[in-house]
Amino acid sequence: MAATLENIGQLERRINISLPSNEIDSEVQARLKQLARNVKMHGFRPGKVPLKVVAQQHGDQVRREVLGDALQKSFGDEVRAQNLRVAGYPRFEPKGEPGSVTQVDFSATFEIYPEVAASDLTKVVLQRPTTTVSEAEVDKTIEIMRKQRASYNPVTRAAEIGDKVTIDFIGKIEGQEFAGGKGENYTLTLGEGRLLKDFEDQVVGLGAGASKTFELRFPEDYHGKELAGKTATFEVKLKEAAGPKLPPIDADFAQALGVVDGNLDTMRREVRENLEREVKRRISGRVKDQIMQAFIDTTKVEAPKSLIELEIERMQAAAQQDLTSRGVKAGGMQLPRDLFEQQAQRRVTLGLILAEVVKTHGLQAKPEQVRAAVEEQSKSYEQPEHVVKWYYQSPDRLREIESIVVEENVVAWALKTAKVEDKAADFDELMGNSK
Numbered sequence: 001m002a003a004t005l006e007n008i009g010q011l012e013r014r015i016n017i018s019l020p021s022n023e024i025d026s027e028v029q030a031r032l033k034q035l036a037r038n039v040k041m042h043g044f045r046p047g048k049v050p051l052k053v054v055a056q057q058h059g060d061q062v063r064r065e066v067l068g069d070a071l072q073k074s075f076g077d078e079v080r081a082q083n084l085r086v087a088g089y090p091r092f093e094p095k096g097e098p099g100s101v102t103q104v105d106f107s108a109t110f111e112i113y114p115e116v117a118a119s120d121l122t123k124v125v126l127q128r129p130t131t132t133v134s135e136a137e138v139d140k141t142i143e144i145m146r147k148q149r150a151s152y153n154p155v156t157r158a159a160e161i162g163d164k165v166t167i168d169f170i171g172k173i174e175g176q177e178f179a180g181g182k183g184e185n186y187t188l189t190l191g192e193g194r195l196l197k198d199f200e201d202q203v204v205g206l207g208a209g210a211s212k213t214f215e216l217r218f219p220e221d222y223h224g225k226e227l228a229g230k231t232a233t234f235e236v237k238l239k240e241a242a243g244p245k246l247p248p249i250d251a252d253f254a255q256a257l258g259v260v261d262g263n264l265d266t267m268r269r270e271v272r273e274n275l276e277r278e279v280k281r282r283i284s285g286r287v288k289d290q291i292m293q294a295f296i297d298t299t300k301v302e303a304p305k306s307l308i309e310l311e312i313e314r315m316q317a318a319a320q321q322d323l324t325s326r327g328v329k330a331g332g333m334q335l336p337r338d339l340f341e342q343q344a345q346r347r348v349t350l351g352l353i354l355a356e357v358v359k360t361h362g363l364q365a366k367p368e369q370v371r372a373a374v375e376e377q378s379k380s381y382e383q384p385e386h387v388v389k390w391y392y393q394s395p396d397r398l399r400e401i402e403s404i405v406v407e408e409n410v411v412a413w414a415l416k417t418a419k420v421e422d423k424a425a426d427f428d429e430l431m432g433n434s435k
Contacts, residue, residue, distance in 0.1 A: 002017070002018045003015050003016065003017045003018070003074050003075070003077070003078040004016045005078065005082055008109075010114075010302060011087070011111045011112055011113075011114055011302060011304050012109065012110070012111055013084065013109075013110055013111070013112055014107050014108065014109045014110075015075060015078050015079075015090075015107070015108045015110075016095065016105070016106075016107050017071060017074045017075065017078075017105070017106045017107070017108060018103045018104070018105050019067070019070050019071070019074065019103060019104045019105075019106070020102070020103055020104075021102055021103055021104055023070075024063070024066055024067065024070065024104060027066045027070070028059070028062055028063050028066050031062050031065070031066065032051060032054050032055055032058065032059065032062055033051065035054055035058060035062065036049055036050075036051050036054045039054055039058070041053065041054075041057070067104065071092055071106055071108070075090060075092075075108050084112050085112055085113040086110050086111070086112060086113075087110070087111045087112055087113050087304035087306055087307050088110065088111055088304060088306025088307055088309070088310060089110070089306065090108040090109065090110035091108065091109045091110065092106055092107070092108050093106065093107050093109070094106055095107050110306070111304040111305065111306045111307075112304070113304065113352070114301050114302050114303075114304070114352065116299065116301050116352055116353060116355075116356040117299060117300070117301075117356075118356065118357070118360050119295050119298055119299045119353060119356070119357055120298055121291075121294055121295075121298065121414055121417045121418040122417060122418070124294045124298065124417075124418040124419065125418065125419045125420075125421060126287060126290050126291065126294070126414075126415070126418050126419065126420045126421070127290065127420075127421050127422075127423045128283060128286075128287050128420050128421065128422050128423065129282075129283050129286055129423060129424075129425035129430055130283075130422045130423065130424055130425060131279060131424065131425045131426070131427045131430055132427075133272055133275045133276050133279060133427070134427075137275060137427055138268055138271050138272050138275065140433075141271055141275060142249065142267075142268075142271060145257065145271075146246040146247055146249070146253070147244065147246065149246075149247050149253075149256065150244040150245060150246050150247070151244070151245045151247075152164045152242035152243065152244055152245070153242055153243060153245060154208075154240060154241070154242050155241050155242060155243040156207075156208070157207070157241075157243075158204075158205045158206060158207050158241075159190060159203055159204055159205065159206050159207070159238060159241040160190070160204060160241075160243070161190050161191040161204060162189070162190060162191055162243070162244055163189070163190050163241045163242060163243055163244070164187065164188070164189045164190075164241075164242045164244070165187070165188060165189075165190060165203060165238060165239075165240065165241045165242070166185055166186065166187050166238075166239045166240045166241075167183070167186050167188075167203060167236055167237060167238055167239060168183065168184050168185065168186070168236070168237045168239060169181075169182065169183050169186065169234055169235065169236040169237070170182045170183075170234070170235050171216075171232045171233065171234045171235075172232060172233050172234075173227075173230055173231070173232045173233075178226075178227065178232070179226075180224070181232065181234075185239070188200075190203060190204060196216065196218075196219075198216050198217075199216055199234070199236075202214045202216075202234075202236065203236060203238060206236075206238040206241075207238065207241075208238055208239065208240055208241060209237075209238070209239070210237070210238055211235065211236065211237040211238075212235070212236055212237075213233065213234070213235045213236075214233075214234055214236075215231055215232070215233050215234075216231070216232050216233075216234055217229070217230070217231045217232075218230050218231075218232065249264065250262075250264075251263075251264070253267075254266070254267040257270075257271075258270075278431065279427075279430065279431070282430055282431065283430070284411075286430075287411070287415070287420075288407075288411050291410075291411055291414040291415075291418070292350055294414070294418065295350060295353045295354065295357070295414075296346070296349060296350060296353070299353045301349060301352055301353060303345055303348040303349045303352060304348070307348045308341070308344050308345050308348050311340075311344035311347055311348050312337050312340045312341060312344045315340040315343070315344055316334055316335050316337065316340060319335050319339075319340075320334065320335060354406075354407075354410055357410055357413070358406055358409070358410065361413055363406060363409040363410055363413055364406065364409075365401075365402040365405035365406050365409070366405075369405045369409075370398065370401055370402055370405055373401050373404060373405050374387075374388050374391045374392070374398075374401055375388060377391070377401070378391075
């Protein structure tokens, strides 16, 4: 076997492979003889099938297997000899004149991993949000919890923001109904933003049994591209409106939130502690997002197309599985790749950069870090020791924890390397609350 390497691009390489025909033929014959000893065919006793008959039935398949094995071995030998890091999978193609009596020629085209320069974050400025959880935030959160536990009673007045309403509606564009533009006995809470605000505003003020016709223009950036920017005529009928009744803040309410003895002071303390944990998590998320963007901005690297394609396929499969789990039928159609291309490129690029940062600065996950992370995850369960055992029973589950630890190590290193400026942040904005 002989192989030569070609450089055909910044990351693309081609290995030309020549396989002696006599060696291929010899291996094919050896495998056919081995197969003849065990193959079962109608009309023949086991082990007594003539070699010629076996060759007629299985010769093409065996030859493909022999060629595949020989190509993989020759390719692997040359990759190791040239010290190449292959990204993705090679594409094997036949070369030369078919039917050559002396050799079989193939080419293997593939990409290699790029060289990644060490990231320099010394000139990067990270802004770390700061905020405090005041009594007002605790009160506001408790009020949200009351609304989540509200009961609803039918009302005879006109519908108001906060009411739960049941409606029938039908929408038309240029006199024609459109997909998703019709609903019967559709229930929503006015003001929650489940439907477009301009639609919900038209329901406000209607009494039970009343109908209304109005025009609505869909926003230019509407998620349904076939409707974006178009004007529809809707007819809506309010069938029922129910007003909210909030539960009182008492011992029963506290117990409903998990405070066993119903103590209101304990309830407020636990609400505050949960808010503080969430604030800390969101601040960490904001800082981490800045760090990841800084890596991309300060490190120039070309991501192999093959890795991007593999990531797109992985994301397509995950999205499809998510839709299926939620009962959405896609009719066997795959989600378009352009939905994932930009994000896939970012993920691959960032993965290459982070791998180099981890290697250069020794940020691999240490066993004690992984153990601590697993134990932290287990604290929220009734039997944490069982959760710890569950993680350590599966290499895949443990690798997920290791990835989290590595990411935390990278973030910690970046915070020591870059300049960090604390900046006061609005609590509601940080928490994503609408005012």
